[in-house]
Amino acid sequence: MNKSSESLQISEAQKGEALIQIEHLSRVIETRTSKITVLNDISFTVYQQSLFAINGPSGSGKSTILNLLTGIDRASSGRIIFAGQELRKMSEDALARWRGKHVGIVFQFFQLIPTLTALENVLLALELGGGAGLRRREWRARAQECLEIALVEDCAQRLPGEMSGGQQQRVAIARALVNDPPVIIADEPTGNLDSHTAQQVFATLASLTRRGKTVIYVTHDLQLAAQATARIDLLDGQIVGSHNARATVTGALK
Numbered sequence: 478m479n480k481s482s483e484s485l486q487i488s489e490a491q492k493g494e495a496l497i498q499i500e501h502l503s504r505v506i507e508t509r510t511s512k513i514t515v516l517n518d519i520s521f522t523v524y525q526q527s528l529f530a531i532n533g534p535s536g537s538g539k540s541t542i543l544n545l546l547t548g549i550d551r552a553s554s555g556r557i558i559f560a561g562q563e564l565r566k567m568s569e570d571a572l573a574r575w576r577g578k579h580v581g582i583v584f585q586f587f588q589l590i591p592t593l594t595a596l597e598n599v600l601l602a603l604e605l606g607g608g609a610g611l612r613r614r615e616w617r618a619r620a621q622e623c624l625e626i627a628l629v630e631d632c633a634q635r636l637p638g639e640m641s642g643g644q645q646q647r648v649a650i651a652r653a654l655v656n657d658p659p660v661i662i663a664d665e666p667t668g669n670l671d672s673h674t675a676q677q678v679f680a681t682l683a684s685l686t687r688r689g690k691t692v693i694y695v696t697h698d699l700q701l702a703a704q705a706t707a708r709i710d711l712l713d714g715q716i717v718g719s720h721n722a723r724a725t726v727t728g729a730l731k
């Protein structure tokens with residue numbers, strides 16, 4: 478195993494420890510005429526190396542939780558403690574730096590840069606992330622290694638427009654991995670893929686937990702939610718069910 482793949486592992490001893498604690502989190506959006514409670518007093522825990530599903534119908538608050546977990550949005554009240562650090566206490570600049578190191582994000586619509594090859598897309602993320610502690614001459618090997626982990630190394634020299642949706646999402650997974658964050662966050666990662674490709678891409682995402690990653694994904698697909706090792710079920714901004722998440726269930730299924 479080379480140096481960079483070693484860095485993609487964490488010790489078995491850390492597995493199962495609380496990584497993210499969400500305590501009494503609420504998000505209220507105020508418009509000129511009304512106040513909308515998008516999340517209402519949510520509490521749950523994400524354990525290290527879990528494959529964690531945030532499940533719920535459209536409008537239940539899934540994306541809002543991801544935006545709070547990644548520090549893109551700020552909570553109205555409550556706390557997020559991520560590996561011992563409270564996100565609310567960080568400045569915008571500190572949060573941006575923190576995000577680059579701690580989370581890799583996979584989007585539903587891939588969001589690759591169309592004029593760059595797969596390898597260049599991954600390399601750019603590494604450069605923007607500060608090189609993950611590697612020397613510049615090691616960057617290419619690192620990007621290639623991430624494409625291999627995502628099972629898409631054959632596409633290294635292709636532009637996004639020359640790849641299938643599944644291949645593009647694999648490149649996006651490689652890009653999310655390249656700065657070696659402990660957490661990969663995916664917003665409906667297979668929502669734009671046919672069901673067969675979706676299952677294959679999901680299996681690759683799930684396999685990252687064996688490399689020490691914690692994978693948090695949003696889905697409204699019950700089959701994908703059922704494959705998680707931990708889960709919360711949301712409805713109207715409240716938790717209505719959970720598994721392995723030490724969640725407080727405050728809402729009720731209608």
Ligand SMILES: Nc1ncnc2c1ncn2[C@@H]1O[C@H](COP(=O)(O)OP(=O)(O)OP(=O)(O)O)[C@@H](O)[C@H]1O
Pocket residue numbers: 506513515533534535536537538539540541542697
């Ligand atoms: N900026 C905003 N202004 C007003 N309402 C908002 C805003 N952002 C979110 N909402 C509302 O908050 C609720 C939760 O939105 P969110 O996008 O988190 O849901 P979701 O579960 O991710 O839905 P989807 O599966 O459709 O993406 C929705 O009713 C949405 O309309």
